Amino acid sequence: MSKVDIDNFPCLLLVTHIDNTQVLSGNSFAKQFLNVCFEESSLTLTDILSKASLIFYESYLKPILISNGSCKEVQLTVIANGGSRIPAVANICLVDEKLFWAVYPAEERDKLYQELVSARENLEQKTEELTRLTRLDPLTSLLNRRALTTDLTKIITFIRRKYVPVCLVLIDIDYFKPINDNFGHEYGDEVLSKLASTLTNVVRESDLVSRWGGEEFLVALYNTDIQDAQYYCNRIHEAVQKITLPNSKKLTVSIGLAALEPQDLRDEDVIAKKINKADNALYKAKNNGRNQTQLG
């Protein structure tokens, strides 16, 4: 078999002595990577390995090499030409008091790792964004029905432990069908969006505002008793009437209001029952001539 040219190996091949840190020789790849000339310099492992890797070598690898004769796939940090710290994988074996090192710099692996980290961060951001979007109604950007129910369930778990008054406000646009019929569905969508902004502007940040379905909106007023909720409903009526339709008529809404009392919270079905109560009150408001709030 012809003699193998070790300079063609794509890794650092080094020879050191087990008794000291002196580098006795190395291949071309190592010369280039470390920018040294082994014959002329007195290079030691201290120059090649990071401080932590050197401690690892002295305290862990060396005893293993002495007892087992070899160490495989050990992770080290190599100081490259120019001082940059490069993660590397080394195989080392001991023959006649000399250590033979094959060190594979993991520059590419490190780059790949960084790419993986940023791809994961990217994915996490996208997942967050998607989760956010699945909670929102696409037309109004308000919480959708499912998100409102989830958030309200959390609030109820909390107020079961420490009661805080919460009121549910069910809002339905009056005569919305004629708005669509007379001015078009697109205009109807615009009205829904305007109403959504109006509701968001009237409430506090701790309140939940949702599009419950069609032209119905459900608002959960946190830390609000029934008197304050009625005051809030009056503000909604006033604000909504500022939205004027193309025929100069004012937009109006009917509202059903229900309060979550401490005794209601024992009921597992409290949300459905209270919404039902608000719905009955809304029905009363419609039957009573619309543009008003009724208590459930």
Ligand SMILES: Nc1nc2c(ncn2[C@@H]2O[C@H](COP(=O)(O)OP(=O)(O)OP(=O)(O)O)[C@@H](O)[C@H]2O)c(=O)[nH]1
């Ligand atoms: N533009 C638009 N219209 C919708 C949307 N969702 C539901 N609607 C319409 O809302 C209208 C609701 O009509 P109705 O339930 O008859 O109620 P209304 O005309 O408001 O009458 P009252 O509630 O009794 O005052 C229907 O014509 C639906 O098609 C939507 O996303 N966009």
